[in-house]
């Protein structure tokens with residue numbers, strides 16, 4: 001496809017997500033440094049090449065004055081990022097409140113404690129109003145930058161109102177919406193006071209995507225049961241208009257991880273780690289410090305393993321790297337204290353003067369250190385109580401072609417559907433089962449490890465982030481063309 005001037009035509013992609021791939025950190029008046037943001041969405045989208053992409057998202061900091069906003073907008077423009085400026089009150093109500101205290105636990109089937117649930121019920125209306133307002137602010141920025149022919153790809157539970165706002169501006173906009181969390185059973189979604197508004201707004205998109213077929217099916221059931229609409233194999237129909245609904249499992253940029261392993265900094269870190277943990281099997285957890293990741297359950301299962309296997313006491317170490325996240329939300333603050341308390345207790349119980357069984361870090365690791373850690377690990381423990389996909393499990397597999405370590409993976413992570421045949425699948429709520437799976441992994445014969453790894457490595461290296469994005473965008477283009485043909489008939 002070519003432009004009139006003969007240059008190849010590259011369709012512009014406007015990626016709209018709550019968080020930009022870089023977060024601004026103030027370094028003095030109107031001076032900013034930009035740091036890479038965390039989370040799976042950023043990792044996956046940064047692995048996608050070949051699109052003429054612009055990223056629209058919250059700047060991540062409060063910048064009340066116009067001069068500051070202009071300075072930050074210029075700094076972000078260098079990274080092809082366009083900021084949405086949200087004030088502190090909106091962030092509190094929309095991001096900390098409605099997104100992360102209401103939708104996030106609900107979509108992950110996590111019940112809030114009774115007193116928090118009552119408080120949430122009382123503040124629901126104001127938080128929902130802030131959510132709508134924030135979504136409208138995102139829509140205003142998209143509309144300002146939109147050019148005919150652009151594809152607008154909205155991401156995640158923060159922006160369920162966005163498709164409707166965008167279509168109200170311009171019904172010809174090609175709009176896709178993708179959810180990076182599970183979509184829960186309609187029985188769960190139906191408890192949400194704003195259940196219908198959210199579904200109707202998402203249905204304004206042309207294409208709606210999920211990581212697994214189950215999440216897509218739950219969404220279609222919610223539309224049939226709550227809105228009374230017709231679910232078809234293609235999606236949801238409302239008065240002759242079809243919204244396509246389908247599963248598009250995400251992946252990673254596997255080549256980036258595999259390629260990094262031979263580089264001097266990664267080799268150097270690997271050497272240090274091997275020396276540091278010589279004579280001990282290394283078990284690894286890498287997560288955002290989030291209640292959905294099942295970190296306390298993982299550590300309690302490790303304690304149970306130590307209780308039952310005294311011969312392993314000084315021969316195994318658990319490294320838990322947990323980057324703090326959403327630290328203004330009370331539930332996350334409670335989780336941090338809880339994890340610290342459990343780690344301290346277990347290290348006090350099983351540690352010696354020279355070694356402790358758990359190394360817990362509340363921080364993010366840079367890419368080279370992370371690759372090195374994945375590569376020297378014997379067993380990765382992914383114990384999410386629910387997880388949309390879980391890319392940590394993919395990254396671990398990508399870095400394990402030499403070692404062929406074992407992946408212990410929660411059956412409640414989306415990744416269980418793709419890596420289940422190679423991993424040991426566990427119910428993370430059952431710490432006895434997880435403890436037994438640690439023993440199984442430590443004693444697994446080399447041929448079995450090799451066979452399991454082969455299966456997962458083949459999946460991770462073929463189902464990549466690139467393929468995910470290309471499939472979604474091409475399906476979105478096709479969906480719009482088909483809809484146009486249908487209305488002309």
Ligand code: ADP
Nearest residue numbers: 039040043287288321323363364365390391392
């Ligand atoms: P989520 O999107 O819920 O955070 P994923 O497992 O899909 O979960 O993605 C997490 C991403 O963040 C991965 O790319 C992982 O490498 C990165 N990450 C998570 N925790 C850390 C950490 N402590 N240090 C560095 N990177 C991390």
Ligand code: F6P
Nearest residue numbers: 019038039040041042156180325
């Ligand atoms: O996948 C869930 C998600 O909300 C992503 O949108 C994001 O990449 C990640 O978690 C990090 O969350 P936050 O932006 O709230 O730090």
